[in-house]
Amino acid sequence: MPLPTSSTEVTFPAGATTGEAPILAAPRLPDGRTALVVARTPFHPLDHTWPDQPADTGVIRVAGGELAVVDCVTGAVGPDGEFAVGEAIPVRRGDQAWAWLALHVVAEVPGEPADLVGAAAELVVDAERRAALSAAHTSCHLLAFALNATLAPRWRKEVRVDSLGRPDFDNLAITSSRMDEGGSRDEYRIGKSLRKKGFGAEDLAADLPGIRAEVEALLGQWLKTDAEVRIEVPGPALTDRRVWHCGLPDGDAHIPCGGSHLGRLGELRALGVELTLDDEGALVALTRPERG
Template identity: 60%
Template sequence: MTLPTTRVSFPGGAVTGESTVLAGHPLGDGRYGVVTADTPFHPLDHTWPDQPADTGTLTAGGVALAVVDCLTAAVDQQGGELLVGADIPVRRGDEAWSWLVLHVLAEEPAEPLVGRTVTLAVDAERRTALSAAHTGCHLLALALNAALADRWRKDPGRADAFGNPDFDSLAMASSVMDTEASTDVYRLGKSLRKKGFTTEAADELPALAEALPAITADVNERLAAWVAADAPVRVEVPSPELTARRRWRCELPVGPADIACGGTHLHRLGQLSALETELTLSADGAELTAVTRPKRV
């Protein structure tokens, strides 16, 4: 099997489109995967599954079929079996492979779809909720980096768009969005301490546990100011392929922010009425968790 890499329109916010079905793929659990040349659907990234997949419908010949999941698949360009998710043996974007969006149906269609033109429609309300959570996640990263900047004893060698030590990137253990919030877990272990981050009291700096309420207030003050500024948001797209290296950009009052990102986002921060985070430290002090909840207008 040889297929071209799927062209995607979700980075620009598209939720509908038409395309030709290129392949079908039984998934072994009764479900059935459909590959189209183009799609507005955002699939779950098998290497960094932070934003959940879009759901919606695929309509062929007037019959609407529910898309219950959307996965990343790949196939060797020299010909081979279509592989899904964790079964893919190479790194995402390997140029010897085609990278595919697999629309998952609850069951195999009664009529063959390959070669037919279908209409694809994403659940727009769910997409917007996930986009709000993803935008909030990036803003939290920048605000948290700024609030923790004085806890670095030395330059860790990586800075964010505003020149602050990039705690979010250096300490990140996991990041997951849902329709209500983003949840980011940071590991405060030996590796981070070697890079210069301190959780202990030093000079006039209180221990992280003691300082956490003030840090939370600092972060939320920044988030509130950024939302109030109604800053524009966009995803820069060098090409339409699923594997293109896209970047999230936001024109914040403190300057333009820039973060590598493969997900979907709001168009303006004015689409939010509020954005707040809750920071908690594990009992052993080894993990910091941020739950960031956007409220939409």
């Protein structure tokens, strides 16, 4: 079954949760599951290179039936027709010689999946789940800027700075970021490499309660501004480089991001934070957003 040679267009950066498009292909994935491919989708697929935000789920209504979308993953088609999925993709994300596809994994297809090709489809994302994940992702970025601001006095050397001009602890130390419907979990390595760059980790464990209080106070101030959150979208393709922006009191905070987000900070009533050090000395930050 031929696969599209043009990248999937995505509408989730603008907040879309519904869309209509014909089915272009129904490939069987290497793990045996069936996926449906369309030219334009509101579904957010898991990013195989930085899998922080889970994929959207929902339904696809096609041929008089409704198929549950249980996952949405990234696939790619090479110039010679090679098809790869997720971590098996052999080229860098966005390689222009490849077509990048959102693969809507469906639980069960009655009959032959190939029979759906060409049929008009309605794509519907689970909007409540999307809103929760968007809140988690926006909170994750706010936490990053708040940590950068709070930990700025610990730097003894000049290092790269964030868009607000503060030492970019988040970018320099982060090793993992994961989100679910309840919030986000970010892990930061506080090791020799970071210390050599000039980060002072002395008494960090003892200081964590004060750091947390300062971070939460700053986040509370930002939420009260009800600042607009927007996504800079250079193009509609799945792998186009998008940038998250938020107008905070100290300036335009921005960071590259391929996920979904809230429209305004006022959509959050509160944002709780937990900071701990794990057994290996890594800083673990949990955010727990409360939507209004």
